Amino acid sequence: MSLNGKVALVTGGAQGIGRAVVQSLLQSSAKVAVVDLNKTCGEESKAQLDAEFGEGNCNFIPCDVSNGDALRDAFQRTVEQFGRLDIVINNAGINNEKNWEKTIQVNLTSVIKGTYLALEHMSKEYGKEGGTIINVSSMAAFLHSPHQPVYTATKHGVIGFTRAMADASSQGDYGVRINVLCPAFVDTPLLHSVEHEDNMGKFVKFKDDFKRSMNKFGVLQPALIAEGMMRLIVDSTLNGAVMKITCSKGIHFHTYEPMSA
């Protein structure tokens, strides 16, 4: 699939799932802005991507997505450098039950802000040409993981917000498709957060339960999540879709009962 001439912005793109998605976007000839808090990882990643795909196709923008002004600047810089914006992946996320207010800021508030900023740059409402937004939730939104209550709440929130905005987009003719992706466990640094009291707070005593759960359900590779993401990006029929990716069923979609009258 070619995304030649398209410009993407990926939050949390310096490592893990975001890094794999950036790689797939560059392979499809898109230009990509990597927006991430981690400067070391972001700069290392950009150097590797420049070597593989050539300079000028990807830029790294250091930014804490929970800082609204910094996030706004990151969108502005992307458009200034690449001239347009077509694809926004709100992927940055943390697993922190101890500092649970921060988890809400990063996983939910920043996804909402990222979606609104994306619309300012892509929606026909603002005189732009349209585009696509993908917000990253988690299978935690379906599993109700007992030792991650706030993480689970944020991931529920991402699904509800995204589906509501998808309806707003189709009713308001924004020309922007808005979908959500829910991976099961993925082999990234985030999974190691279960080991640390700083992340899990009082739930750290359940770390062996977490590991049993990972053994039971299995752990996916980031490349499969990137494959699902690319399907959401290119399939022009999808809006308000909830893609799930699990070891047992692979890439599939959640189905909802139709609303009763």
Ligand SMILES: NC(=O)C1=CN([C@@H]2O[C@H](COP(=O)(O)OP(=O)(O)OC[C@H]3O[C@@H](n4cnc5c(N)ncnc54)[C@H](O)[C@@H]3O)[C@@H](O)[C@H]2O)C=CC1
């Ligand atoms: N790894 C997993 O098992 C699963 C992860 N997810 C979700 O996928 C998304 C990506 O997670 P992973 O790649 O696994 O995590 P990760 O920890 O490997 O990577 C997350 C990236 O986001 C960046 N980031 C964190 N806070 C940020 C902030 N405030 N501002 C800017 N960048 C920030 C980090 O620096 C890092 O580069 C998250 O939303 C996570 O909740 C969903 C389901 C499963």
Ligand SMILES: CCCCC/C=C\C=C\C(=O)C/C=C\C/C=C\CCCC(=O)O
């Ligand atoms: C049990 C919780 C472990 C916590 C590990 C740390 C972070 C995990 C982040 C996630 O987003 C994943 C959380 C839960 C869902 C995972 C798997 C469900 C699989 C369901 C299935 O295969 O049917």
